[in-house]
Amino acid sequence: MRLATWNVNSAKQRLPRLLPWLDERQPDVVCLQETKLADDAFLALFSEELAARGYEVAAHGEAQWNGVAILSKAGLEDVVPGLPDGPGFPHQEARAVWATCGGLRIASVYVPNGREPDSDHYAYKLDWLARLRDIVASGDPATTVVLGDINIAPTDADVFDPAAYAGHTHVTEPERSALADLQAIGLHDVVRDRWPTERVFSYWDYRAGMFHKDLGMRIDLVLAGDAVADRVQAAWIDRKARKGKGPSDHAPVMVDLDEAPDGDIGPMVPPPSAPAARPGTAKLPQSKD
DNA sequence: ATGTCCACAACATGTGGA
Numbered sequence: 001m002r003l004a005t006w007n008v009n010s011a012k013q014r015l016p017r018l019l020p021w022l023d024e025r026q027p028d029v030v031c032l033q034e035t036k037l038a039d040d041a042f043l044a045l046f047s048e049e050l051a052a053r054g055y056e057v058a059a060h061g062e063a064q065w066n067g068v069a070i071l072s073k074a075g076l077e078d079v080v081p082g083l084p085d086g087p088g089f090p091h092q093e094a095r096a097v098w099a100t101c102g103g104l105r106i107a108s109v110y111v112p113n114g115r116e117p118d119s120d121h122y123a124y125k126l127d128w129l130a131r132l133r134d135i136v137a138s139g140d141p142a143t144t145v146v147l148g149d150i151n152i153a154p155t156d157a158d159v160f161d162p163a164a165y166a167g168h169t170h171v172t173e174p175e176r177s178a179l180a181d182l183q184a185i186g187l188h189d190v191v192r193d194r195w196p197t198e199r200v201f202s203y204w205d206y207r208a209g210m211f212h213k214d215l216g217m218r219i220d221l222v223l224a225g226d227a228v229a230d231r232v233q234a235a236w237i238d239r240k241a242r243k244g245k246g247p248s249d250h251a252p253v254m255v256d257l258d259e260a261p262d263g264d265i266g267p268m269v270p271p272p273s274a275p276a277a278r279p280g281t282a283k284l285p286q287s288k289d
Numbered sequence: 290a291t292g293t294c295c296a297c298a299a300c301a302t303g304t305g306g307a
Binding site for chain 2: 009010012013034036063064065113115205206207208209210248249
């Protein structure tokens with residue numbers, strides 16, 4: 001099973017990149033952030049194209065800002081929008097959506113930016129992360145995967161130049177501590193685990209040729225519970241999606257999982273309602289001519 | 290100093306957010 005997360009910076013503007021990317025990469029579960037569309041507009045934009053590719057959709061958005069979604073070819077059950085009992089600014093924003101896909105509890109999250117350290121928005125960011133941690137802890141962390149734009153660089157190795165970010169959000173100790181508290185439940189940063197010493201970024205500012213100079217940050221993460229982290233076959237950043245005409249400023253993060261070890265979860269198993277094959281009824285593919 | 294993009298209001302370009 002292939003999982004992906006991508007901050008698309010407007011689903012409407014990114015559609016010419018999003019559909020070919022789905023066709024090329026064939027992810028089973030896709031978490032999107034910054035869709036910037038209300039749910040009806042999101043579905044009107046491309047629900048037909050998604051259905052044609054076999055995706056079910058859980059969209060949780062608002063006009064203009066924020067907005068998250070989960071696309072799944074591995075089932076989509078128990079959808080929950082937002083952070084139940086989570087903080088607002090001042091009202092709750094469309095920054096999280098949850099669903100169960102192929103036996104995994106998936107969260108697509110767009111963590112508040114924080115704007116300036118010690119601002120109200122920064123306090124909101126820390127509160128939001130604490131509530132996210134509590135919700136994951138109250139479920140089954142081992143089979144949970146939190147994917148999205150976390151808006152925190154976990155360590156100084158995750159920014160092109162720590163000095164350039166001194167005094168800015170994304171690298172402060174309270175933010176990193178809040179992320180560490182979330183991971184302490186048992187969530188693994190699977191891309192860093194796979195590439196422990198490499199220069200790996202997921203976001204490059206549009207300005208000043210930052211991408212072409214590879215001056216970026218790693219702020220989009222896949223945080224996988226123990227049982228999921230044990231199945232990771234590959235984990236990488238899809239830098240190709242940041243190149244070319246009309247890219248997002250973020251690249252997708254991709255994770256491939258081996259089949260579940262006991263084979264009792266995952267998209268390859270027919271649902272309980274599927275009729276059992278009876279002798280004499282199975283057919284081989286027929287030639288079309 | 291900002292080598293940018295996006296959404297909105299509104300129709301030219303300014304503003305706020307990232």
